[in-house]
Amino acid sequence: MKAGITWRVTGLRLASARQASDEMNGARNRSSRRPSPATRRSGAFTLVELLVIIAIIGVLTALLLPALDRGKQSAWRARCENNLHQLSLAAQMYCDDHAGNCFYYRLNAINGGQTFWFGWLGPGPDEQRPYDLSLGVLFPYLNGSDVRLCPALSSKMAQFKLKATNSVLFSYGCNRYLAPLNTNLPVVNVSKIRRPTGTAMFADAAEVNDFLAPASKLNPLLEEFYYVDLETNYSTANNYPNGHFRHSQRANAAFVDGHVELEKPVPGSFDKRLPGQFVGQLRPEILTVP
Numbered sequence: 028m029k030a031g032i033t034w035r036v037t038g039l040r041l042a043s044a045r046q047a048s049d050e051m052n053g054a055r056n057r058s059s060r061r062p063s064p065a066t067r068r069s070g071a072f073t074l075v076e077l078l079v080i081i082a083i084i085g086v087l088t089a090l091l092l093p094a095l096d097r098g099k100q101s102a103w104r105a106r107c108e109n110n111l112h113q114l115s116l117a118a119q120m121y122c123d124d125h126a127g128n129c130f131y132y133r134l135n136a137i138n139g140g141q142t143f144w145f146g147w148l149g150p151g152p153d154e155q156r157p158y159d160l161s162l163g164v165l166f167p168y169l170n171g172s173d174v175r176l177c178p179a180l181s182s183k184m185a186q187f188k189l190k191a192t193n194s195v196l197f198s199y200g201c202n203r204y205l206a207p208l209n210t211n212l213p214v215v216n217v218s219k220i221r222r223p224t225g226t227a228m229f230a231d232a233a234e235v236n237d238f239l240a241p242a243s244k245l246n247p248l249l250e251e252f253y254y255v256d257l258e259t260n261y262s263t264a265n266n267y268p269n270g271h272f273r274h275s276q277r278a279n280a281a282f283v284d285g286h287v288e289l290e291k292p293v294p295g296s297f298d299k300r301l302p303g304q305f306v307g308q309l310r311p312e313i314l315t316v317p
Contacts (some may be wrong), residue, residue: 047078103178110174111281117168127218130164132206158191160254179273200232203256223283227313230280247300270309
């Protein structure tokens with residue numbers, strides 16, 4: 028009798044222990060399936076976190092954009108230098124084929140237009156004039172390349188006025204004292220230039236136009252210009268300098284011997300009509316021919 032009672036007590040105890048163990052395991056399993064607060068919000072950001080991320084992005088952008096812009100400007104300047112070097116080599120070949128004589132700035136009139144050293148520019152209002160670059164004196168030596176275009180001179184600028192239809196013709200100007208304006212003037216023989224390393228053949232060029240539509244006195248516009256010379260009456264309203272210091276207020280110039288240098292403007296020479304375009308005067312000593 029006692030043995031039976033003992034077995035029943037022991038069985039009850041085992042059943043109770045097993046039930047308690049099952050309940051604890053169930054609670055533990057339910058607890059493990061319940062996500063923690065960190066797990067519940069791991070897929071989303073709080074407003075504070077988003078603001079911090081936005082601030083970090085803003086700081087990084089402010090740090091990187093100037094560096095990227097400097098890199099772009101440096102690449103444009105290098106490409107411009109190469110363009111001018113190729114132009115100077117083409118001019119040297121032209122001179123070699125013409126007994127050392129340089130070309131003229133303006134040549135003959137054809138079909139109502141005018142032929143210049145860079146090509147033919149037809150009649151009509153600015154921004155609508157036809158053109159033919161194949162008639163330029165250097166065209167046979169350039170093989171149709173685009174070394175005539177400086178990447179830093181863009182027709183997409185709000186204050187830019189085209190000469191021809193839908194295209195910048197030439198970003199550079201020749202030295203007017205090497206390339207006379209008219210064929211009735213004596214031509215320059217480059218072999219007689221005493222300072223070929225100090226005399227410019229081409230340079231970054233542009234002019235501020237306030238006298239030919241769509242430009243006006245109230246709406247001055249930047250336009251391409253095809254020669255560089257001396258415009259030294261800086262304080263007068265009729266002074267129109269034509270050096271374009273488009274590379275961080277410096278201008279590239281190619282010299283008679285073929286090398287290219289960055290040039291500073293003459294102090295105080297920037298055209299005040301569009302001061303932000305940095306059109307000014309190149310050093311007189313690199314333009315004049317002694």
